[in-house]
Amino acid sequence: MEYLVYIIIGVVLIILIWWISTSNKLKKMTIKVDESLSGIDIALTKRHEVLTKMIEVVKGYVKHEKETFFEVVKLRKEMTLSEKITENQKMDNNMQKINVLVENYPDLKASDNFMVLQKAIIDVEEHLQASRRLYNSNVTLFNDLVMLFPSNIVAKASKMKAKEFFKATEKQKEYVKVDV
Numbered sequence: 001m002e003y004l005v006y007i008i009i010g011v012v013l014i015i016l017i018w019w020i021s022t023s024n025k026l027k028k029m030t031i032k033v034d035e036s037l038s039g040i041d042i043a044l045t046k047r048h049e050v051l052t053k054m055i056e057v058v059k060g061y062v063k064h065e066k067e068t069f070f071e072v073v074k075l076r077k078e079m080t081l082s083e084k085i086t087e088n089q090k091m092d093n094n095m096q097k098i099n100v101l102v103e104n105y106p107d108l109k110a111s112d113n114f115m116v117l118q119k120a121i122i123d124v125e126e127h128l129q130a131s132r133r134l135y136n137s138n139v140t141l142f143n144d145l146v147m148l149f150p151s152n153i154v155a156k157a158s159k160m161k162a163k164e165f166f167k168a169t170e171k172q173k174e175y176v177k178v179d180v
Contacts, residue, residue, distance in 0.1 A: 022145075022154040029142040033163055036135035040166065043128040050124050054117045132166045139163045 143162040146155040155161075 018150075019154055022151045023158060026142075026145055026151065026155055026158065026160055029138065029145055030160070032138045033135070033142050036131065036138045039131040040128070040135055043124070043131040047124040047128055050120050054120045057117075136165050139165050 145151045146160050146162050
């Protein structure tokens with residue numbers, strides 16, 4: 001009879017330890033899911049800030065290039081032939097200096113701003129995709145605990161429900177046109 005009491009106490013302790021352990025595991029997974037959801041928010045904020053700033057930089061550079069080009073054309077129209085010849089020689093000298101600079105520093109190209117923008121877009125989008133994958137992975141682990149026996153007993157008692165996966169909206173699935 002005494003052994004039966006010890007067996008019952010042992011079984012109750014095992015169940016109690018299992019219950020607490022499972023409850024803690026569910027709570028930890030809830031924290032991980034919330035954290036990974038926050039990661040998506042951070043990635044979306046980063047995307048907005050980086051792309052907005054990069055697009056403004058590129059727009060500014062393109063505007064500067066256009067203004068410079070049109071200013072040169074305007075100046076040339078107002079010059080006499082001898083002034084044009086003199087300016088042309090100065091431009092030739094400047095172009096030679098620029099060519100030397102470009103040869104010494106091949107990265108000095110007008111398209112660099114676009115290359116930086118393109119790389120920034122790729123980096124930001126990869127970070128966002130990684131955040132979404134992490135979130136969905138954590139949701140899978142959490143939902144497994146919530147839905148599968150025996151941990152689903154603790155989840156139901158704690159009123160925990162399965163979480164939704166991140167799904168792109170129809171608007172997010174559309175092609176994004178970057179207009180600079």
